Amino acid sequence: xxxxxxxxxxxSVMRKDLMDILACPVCKTPLELTVEGDEGxxxxxxxxxxxxxxxxxxxxDRIPNLLPKAMRx
Numbered sequence: 001x002x003x004x005x006x007x008x009x010x011x012s013v014m015r016k017d018l019m020d021i022l023a024c025p026v027c028k029t030p031l032e033l034t035v036e037g038d039e040g041x042x043x044x045x046x047x048x049x050x051x052x053x054x055x056x057x058x059x060x061d062r063i064p065n066l067l068p069k070a071m072r073x
Contacts, residue, residue, distance in 0.1 A: 022066075
């Protein structure tokens with residue numbers, strides 16, 4: 001059996017320390033984090049907001065949805 005090793009920046013869990021590298025996928029402006037629920041450094045619920053274009057990217061169950069609004073289902 002092969003063990004799956006995840007690099008700390010490639011798993012799908014939203015962590016507060018990722019804010020240093022996250023940018024809006026539309027206009028590349030740094031994102032602002034709003035936390036509605038967290039557990040240590042992990043954000044369970046919240047949102048990422050772009051101060052330039054105003055797009056908001058939800059974080060649900062620790063997973064950020066960084067798809068542009070037009071591509072979300």
